[in-house]
Amino acid sequence: xxSSSDETQQTVDGPRMTGSQALLESFLIxxxxxxxxxxxxxxxxxxxxxxxxxxxxRHILVRHxxxxxHAAQGYARVSGRVGVCLVTSGPxxxxxxxxxxxALMDSTPLVLVTGQVGSSLLGTDAFQETNFVGIxxxxxxxxxxxxxxxxxxxxxxxxxYVARSGRPGPVVVDITKDxxxxxxxxxxxxxxxxxxxxxxxxxxxxRLDEAARLIDExxxxxxxxxxxxxxxxxxxxxxxxxxxxxxxxxxxxxxxSAVPTDAPQYVGMxxxxxxxxxxxxxxxxxxxxxxxxxxxxxxxxxxxxxGENARIIHLEIDPAEIGKIIHADVPVTGDxxxxxxxxxxxxxxxxxxxxxxGFRDCDRIEQxxxxxxxLHPSGPRIHMGExxxxxxxxxxxxxxxxxxxxxxxxxxxxxxxxxxxRSLVTSGGLGTMGFGLPAAIGAKLGAPDRDxxxxxxxxxxxxxxxxxxxxxxxxxxxxxxxLNNSFLGMVRQWQELFYDSRYSFTELxxxxxxxxxxxxxxxYRCVEHREELSDAVAEMKAAKGAYLLEVRVDRQENVFxxxxxxxxxxxxxxx
Amino acid sequence: xETEQEYIxxxxxxxxxxxxxxxxxxxxxxxxxIESLTTSESALQGIHKFTIVVRTTPETVQKVVRQIxxxxxxxxxxxxTPEEVVQxxxxxxxxxxxxxxxxxxxxxxxRILEIDTDYIVVEKTGHKEETQQLFRLLxxxxxxxxxxxxxxxxxxxxxxxxxxxxxxxxxxxxxSEAAASETEKSN
Ligand SMILES: Cc1ncc(C[n+]2csc(CCOP(=O)(O)OP(=O)(O)O)c2C)c(N)n1
Ligand SMILES: [Mg+2]
Numbered sequence: 001x002x003s004s005s006d007e008t009q010q011t012v013d014g015p016r017m018t019g020s021q022a023l024l025e026s027f028l029i030x031x032x033x034x035x036x037x038x039x040x041x042x043x044x045x046x047x048x049x050x051x052x053x054x055x056x057x058r059h060i061l062v063r064h065x066x067x068x069x070h071a072a073q074g075y076a077r078v079s080g081r082v083g084v085c086l087v088t089s090g091p092x093x094x095x096x097x098x099x100x101x102x103a104l105m106d107s108t109p110l111v112l113v114t115g116q117v118g119s120s121l122l123g124t125d126a127f128q129e130t131n132f133v134g135i136x137x138x139x140x141x142x143x144x145x146x147x148x149x150x151x152x153x154x155x156x157x158x159x160x161y162v163a164r165s166g167r168p169g170p171v172v173v174d175i176t177k178d179x180x181x182x183x184x185x186x187x188x189x190x191x192x193x194x195x196x197x198x199x200x201x202x203x204x205x206x207r208l209d210e211a212a213r214l215i216d217e218x219x220x221x222x223x224x225x226x227x228x229x230x231x232x233x234x235x236x237x238x239x240x241x242x243x244x245x246x247x248x249x250x251x252x253x254x255x256x257s258a259v260p261t262d263a264p265q266y267v268g269m270x271x272x273x274x275x276x277x278x279x280x281x282x283x284x285x286x287x288x289x290x291x292x293x294x295x296x297x298x299x300x301x302x303x304x305x306x307g308e309n310a311r312i313i314h315l316e317i318d319p320a321e322i323g324k325i326i327h328a329d330v331p332v333t334g335d336x337x338x339x340x341x342x343x344x345x346x347x348x349x350x351x352x353x354x355x356x357x358g359f360r361d362c363d364r365i366e367q368x369x370x371x372x373x374x375l376h377p378s379g380p381r382i383h384m385g386e387x388x389x390x391x392x393x394x395x396x397x398x399x400x401x402x403x404x405x406x407x408x409x410x411x412x413x414x415x416x417x418x419x420x421x422r423s424l425v426t427s428g429g430l431g432t433m434g435f436g437l438p439a440a441i442g443a444k445l446g447a448p449d450r451d452x453x454x455x456x457x458x459x460x461x462x463x464x465x466x467x468x469x470x471x472x473x474x475x476x477x478x479x480x481x482x483l484n485n486s487f488l489g490m491v492r493q494w495q496e497l498f499y500d501s502r503y504s505f506t507e508l509x510x511x512x513x514x515x516x517x518x519x520x521x522x523x524y525r526c527v528e529h530r531e532e533l534s535d536a537v538a539e540m541k542a543a544k545g546a547y548l549l550e551v552r553v554d555r556q557e558n559v560f561x562x563x564x565x566x567x568x569x570x571x572x573x574x575x
Numbered sequence: 576x577e578t579e580q581e582y583i584x585x586x587x588x589x590x591x592x593x594x595x596x597x598x599x600x601x602x603x604x605x606x607x608x609i610e611s612l613t614t615s616e617s618a619l620q621g622i623h624k625f626t627i628v629v630r631t632t633p634e635t636v637q638k639v640v641r642q643i644x645x646x647x648x649x650x651x652x653x654x655x656t657p658e659e660v661v662q663x664x665x666x667x668x669x670x671x672x673x674x675x676x677x678x679x680x681x682x683x684x685x686r687i688l689e690i691d692t693d694y695i696v697v698e699k700t701g702h703k704e705e706t707q708q709l710f711r712l713l714x715x716x717x718x719x720x721x722x723x724x725x726x727x728x729x730x731x732x733x734x735x736x737x738x739x740x741x742x743x744x745x746x747x748x749x750x751s752e753a754a755a756s757e758t759e760k761s762n
Contacts, residue, residue, distance in 0.1 A: 137597055142647040145592075162647055193748060196589050196650040320641040 014186035019149030019179045020049035022186050023113065026156035028056060029188050032084050034075060034445055035059045036068040040088025042128060043115030045180035047086075060445065060474050063466035065092050067438035069099020069170075070464070073108045074442030077425045078400055078450070080233065082109045082163050083442065089115045090128030093135075093174075098432060100139040100170045105429025106254060107231060109168035111159045119147040119176040132174050141169030149182035154189070161191040166199025167318040168231060201319055203334040203342065211289075211313045211330045212346035218287035218311075220355050221247040222278065224270060224299075227254035227428075228292015228317060234337035235259075235421045238291065241344045246351040248359055250278035252293050254428045257418035261397070267359040271299040272563045273410040276370070277362030279563060279572040284358075285310040292316065292336045295325040296429065297566075305568035315339050369574045370560050375415070381554035382530055384411040384483050391453060391481055392416045394537045399451040400425065400443050402478075404436030404460030407489035410559045412455040422447075434463030440478045441470055451479065451541070458484040458510050468520035471546045479540050480522075482550045485557070486510055493558045517548040526550040577632040581610075583655045583662060583728050584640065586625040587617060587737050591648040598625060598649075601642045607631045611664070611725035619737065622650065628726045651740050655730060662728035666706035669696050671717035679716070683709055694719060 014025065023046055027035070035057055039047045050059060062068045065087045072083025083103075087093055093114040103110045117126040133145050142162045146155045155173050163171045215221060223245075229238050235258055242249055242259075248267045249259055253274075259266050268275025288307045292315060293299070300306040303325050314321075314328035315336050322331040332339050374385035388411050397417040403409040403426040418424065425443050427435040440454040461482055471478060488506040495503050517524035523543050527536045527550070540547045561572045588594055595614060602609050610628040617624035629636070640652045667688070670676050672695045680687065680697050689696040699706050706723055730736070 133593060134596075137593060138600065193751075194647065195744065197647045318645070320638075320645045322641070324638060324641075 014188075016183055016185045018045070018049065018181060018183045019152045019175065020046040020181070022149060022152045022184065023156065023175070023180070024049055024053045024057060025186055026153055026188060027084065029190070030156070030160045031081070033058060035084050035086050036062055036071045036075070036442065037086030038062055038065050038068060038088070038092060040090075040092045040115065040128070042089035042117055042177050043086060043092070043113075043180070045177065046113070046115065046175075058445075059086075060441070060470065062438065063469045064464065065095035066099050066434065067441075067464050067467045067470065069096045069103065069110065069112065070432075070435050070438035071442035071445075071467075071470075072110050072112075073099065073103055073106075073435075074402060074425050074439035075446035076108050076110060076442075077439075077446075078422050078443045079446035080422070081446070082111055082160055085110065085112045087112070087114055088128070089117055089132070090130050093132045094130055097135065097139060098430075098434075100136055100172070102427055102430040102432045102435060103170040104139050104141065106427065107168050107227060108170065109163040110170040111156075111163050112170060112172045114172060114174045115180070116145065116174045116176045118178045120178070122147075122176070132172065136172045139170070140172050143172035143174070145174040145176070146179050147176045148184075149179050150184035152179060153187060157189060157191045158194070161194070162197070166197075200317060200335045200338075201333040203332050203339050207330055207332050208339070208342050208346060211332055211343055214287055214311055214313060214330060215245055215247070215289065215343070215347050216350070218247075220285050221245070221287035221289060221352065222267075222281075222285045223247045223249040223289040223291060224252065224278075224293055225249055225255040225258050225291050226252045226293020227258075228315075228336050229255060229258040230421055232292060232317070232335050232337040234292070234335075234340055237337055237340040237344070241340045244344050244349050245347055246349070247289065248352065248356045250274070252296070252299055252428075253413055253426065254424075255293060256413060257421050257423035260419050261417040265356060267356070268363070269413060271296075271569075272301070272565070273414065273559050273561065275363070275414075276366035276561050276572060276574065277359040279561070279569040280362060281359065281570075282307060283309055283568075283570045288312045290314045290316070290328075291340070294318075294321045297325070300325060301563045301565075301567050301569040301571070305570070315343075366561065366574070374411075374560075377554070379554065380530075382527070382533060382551055383557050384408055384485075384553050385415050386530075387481065387483060387533065387551045387553060388412050388415040388455065390533050390537050391455075394534070394541050395451055395453065399423070399453045400447055402426070402436055402440040402443050402452060402454040404454075404456040405431045405433045405490075406457045406460060407485070407493065407557070407559050408455045408457045408460075408483040410490075411483070414559075433457075433460040436460055437464050437467045437480070438470075440480070441467060441474075441476050444476050444478050453479045453481060455481050455483060457489060458482065458486060458508055458513075459488045461513075462510075465516065468516065468522060472521040475545065477543075477545050479543070480546070480548045481540075482513060482548060483553050484510065484513070484550055485553050485555045487555055489557070490559070492556070496556070496558065497562075498564075513548065513550050523547045524550070526552065528552045577634055579630045579632055581628065581630050581657050582636045583657065583660050583726065584625075584627040584629065584636070584643075584652060585655070585728070585730075586627065586643055586652045587650040588623045588625070588646075589648040589650065590621060590623045594623075594646065594648055595625070597646055598627075598643055601639055602627075602629065605635060605639060607635060607639060613725035613727055615727075617737070619741070622737075626726060626728055651737055653730075653736055655728070659732070660728040660730055662702070662726050663700050664703055664706060664724050664726050665698060665700045666710070666721070666723040667696065667698050668710065668713055668718055669694055669720040670713050671719065673716060676713070676716045679712060683712070685709070
């Protein structure tokens with residue numbers, strides 16, 4: 001730790017205490033109210049201290065450390081606060097790596113505290129020692145190891161500052177057992193800047209002028225919104241920009257719910273399974289305004305063809321994203337909450353009615369060829385889209401939707417519809433199966449006043465199914481909609497479309513989910529017939545506690561539209 | 576295809592454990608070979624300096640630099656072409672002793688570090704081509720050991736960019752502090 005170069009303020013002084021107590025006091029000063037964790041030898045001193053903090057710090061005992069991180073992610077994504085996890089060294093620590101990678105990809109603010117063997121044992125292959133700072137270098141925004149009790153407050157202050165500032169991300173603080181047990185006077189200074197770190201780069205006014213000029217001149221512009229708007233709490237600033245500029249707006253998967261689905265200028269989701277309009281008309285656009293998004297390949301398809309007839313303005317907080325995938329004609333670095341109003345101020349009020357009407361024509365084509373058949377299928381089996389639609393109607397499109405990964409994720413993103421921001425929690429960048437169930441737990445704790453509905457596949461549910469035990473023990477009223485197709489559906493879809501229907505190891509022979517639900521104290525119902533669907537959803541919604549609704553869906557349904565991987569987005573297929 | 580060329584990248588950072596491997600990983604992830612790498616203290620106290628030589632395209636070098644600067648403990652990164660820096664490498668040669676070797680090394684502007692009954696150790700400083708050429712010339716006489724350092728470089732420009740950057744940071748910090756105490760007063 002090198003704290004000499006960090007700026008601090010708000011000195012809070014206190015008495016002598018153990019490193020473990022100092023850690024928990026640090027949590028309190030940083031406004032933490034919930035921890036997700038799992039104890040073990042190298043973190044017992046912290047757990048011992050936690051026993052006396054139960055009235056101030058709620059600890060959720062998960063069933064696997066991966067679940068702790070995903071739960072903290074769910075908590076952070078809905079609340080905008082830093083998610084916090086506590087685990088032991090060695091296997092406890094390594095179990096979190098998938099969650100950290102997911103959080104780094106999706107810019108989720110997290111602080112993970114790991115226990116570590118005593119400092120005298122470091123490097124000796126001691127019991128449950130792993131070089132966790134080394135292991136997590138590639139999956140954290142920042143990490144450090146603490147070997148002395150007196151260093152804990154400064155390390156925690158820096159950890160929280162780095163996790164939440166700028167483009168957020170996961171931070172690991174690895175604390176040796178002797179540092180937890182040692183004692184020192186407690187002295188906490190919140191960090192307000194770090195010499196070597198520029199969280200929010202300043203926009204160049206000349207670039208803003210240039211961007212405004214391009215927007216004023218554009219005839220066929222499209223705004224593309226990413227999670228940066230949500231992370232920056234810039235929904236109102238975005239709305240003002242859209243109202244004045246009159247440009248149509250599309251969203252990435254992670255940007256969903258930043259703009260209400262029924263907003264007049266909203267034209268749908270970008271990307272591989274996004275809507276027809278924003279994909280097919282990509283090559284018609286003469287200006288693309290990227291707002292807090294990073295041109296993931298699931299969004300761009302072939303980057304060489306993406307926006308090939310358009311100038312590109314890129315509003316982005318992370319300079320490393322500028323020009324990483326797509327060349328930005330006008331990069332505007334900074335926090336979109338600041339840069340959007342500066343842009344709005346500079347542009348003229350305009351309307352693009354005819355251009356937007358063209359998107360509505362595309363919507364009609366998609367409605368006819370994709371959406372209607374998906375929501376009102378002719379066969380006897382329930383389809384995923386209609387299940388999502390039924391749930392969405394029951395909740396009047398107002399719930400926190402959590403998804404796992406696969407077909408069910410895409411159907412949920414496409415058909416739920418959102419009214420309020422921070423209403424979709426999904427694993428975008430890493431696409432982590434098993435994310436959904438623990439993330440739903442965290443989401444419910446982070447937004448206790450909202451309904452939380454999880455859409456999960458039969459494959460993904462079984463990756464972290466042990467977290468049903470957490471739901472049982474901690475009484476977390478999440479509503480789980482299992483869309484069971486007895487397949488690793490998304491992979492099966494690729495096999496059908498691109499591998500000659502050779503279904504190599506994608507069929508699942510599943511356990512009795514009803515018995516599993518009941519064993520974990522969950523209310524459960526299984527639906528196979530369309531007539532029962534609405535009633536079952538109503539029952540789930542009305543239930544006080546957690547509920548598992550298994551919907552047996554068509555086994556071989558595909559998600560459309562689809563841009564084949566690596567193809568230009570305008571080659572989107574409707575069937 | 577853009578053509579590859581040599582770049583000298585200097586990275587200034589806090590002195591943090593493990594940063595070296597974080598920086599080299601940025602290159603390996605993008606499949607850029609590091610031709611040479613040295614680390615040392617910089618002229619500013621507490622600030623570490625990495626000098627990295629790579630061959631790559633102008634576009635890739637920019638992307639790599641942004642990824643390096645993204646590291647929390649990295650202060651600033653600069654990229655130079657060979658014309659913009661004065662660079663040197665140092666090479667040591669342990670050669671079997673003979674009259675002809677002694678004559679050869681005296682012609683090549685080397686420093687003799689040690690003379691033993693049957694070997695001689697010489698040092699040559701210069702560009703890689705020069706130290707490599709001497710190696711080739713010595714080879715017929717029996718080079719028992721040969722080692723060459725990474726490149727170290729200083730910048731020709733009159734401006735000291737890191738100092739300017741640090742001053743800029745300091746100015747911004749003072750401004751934001753002043754602004755913060757202003758709002759405090761008005762509250
Ligand atoms: C941890 C992990 N392993 C493998 C994959 C690859 N993968 C992506 S979707 C998918 C199938 C998911 O099946 P299921 O959970 O049943 O959802 P469905 O697609 O059927 O809705 C797989 C295996 C992944 N994304 N994550
Ligand atoms: Mg499935």
